[in-house]
């Protein structure tokens with residue numbers, strides 16, 4: 414546990430947390446909605462500081478991130494708790510847990526563990542990382558000292574204060590919309606009033622940081638697959654973040670409290686992809702459909718496959734040393750060189 418930095422005192426011993434857009438007003442002894450930030454004696458304490466719930470090795474493509482250091486091995490970490498209440502969450506056992514559990518670890522130890530596992534970066538993922546951003550920042554600064562990069566897999570429901578802290582250590586963020594951010598969907602299935610703070614966060618990141626941004630949209634069949642909203646989202650990404658921003662349309666599968674819904678039909682994902690292309694986005698992908706041709710990166714100029722994928726694996730690389738298309742020379746907006754392809758997931762040893 415450690416005192417948080419992102420909060421302000423308000424009246425009568427209460428504090429307002431500024432780590433995420435919920436802006437919980439927390440009275441003495443109370444805990445914010447995420448379950449890990451508590452007002453103790455008029456100070457907001459980050460209860461999960463120095464305590465990770467999980468550590469796991471993933472390919473960067475699993476985040477999903479496809480335009481930043483492709484093929485890298487990533488050490489993925491999480492605490493318990495979350496700022497959202499998604500009824501379909503695949504990681505609900507972590508994110509919806511409201512007990513402070515996990516193993517004790519100092520920030521400096523996390524990059525050491527990651528390097529021992531030959532990882533090139535650290536991802537803060539599985540639950541919303543902005544809720545434990547002070548801990549993530551301290552890990553991330555150490556990671557930079559060791560030449561590693563940092564990635565947030567975030568719902569983007571953040572604040573100017575959390576974005577300012579991200580700028581101290583974060584290299585890449587994939588912001589995860591659900592149901593294209595449509596208001597009725599996010600109210601009913603996520604428990605937030607609207608998606609406006611996500612757009613504000615992305616604007617803030619674009620204007621004030623150099624963080625690499627990718628967009629994800631989980632398409633939930635029947636209730637979160639509105640094509641008009643999908644067009645609005647793609648248009649917004651084009652106008653505010655630029656045509657080279659990668660966008661990933663992910664297939665839903667039933668989980669947690671939404672077991673009655675089917676997997677997203679592949680044709681629905683293809684319709685979303687088509688809309689993104691019509692709105693001018695150069696790099697649109699389908700996710701959770703291994704073997705689909707829209708997992709590949711296509712050159713926007715000559716339309717040839719320049720990065721071929723199967724699931725999380727890179728199976729073909731047709732870029733030159735400067736990440737230009739080998740067929741026509743068009744620059745492809747991928748940061749970093751191809752690392753060794755990760756073909757299998759590995760769990761940490763039992764001592765972890």
Ligand code: SF4
Nearest residue numbers: 430433436437445447
């Ligand atoms: S981080 Fe937690 S305590 Fe802070 S505003 Fe968000 S949900 Fe509330």
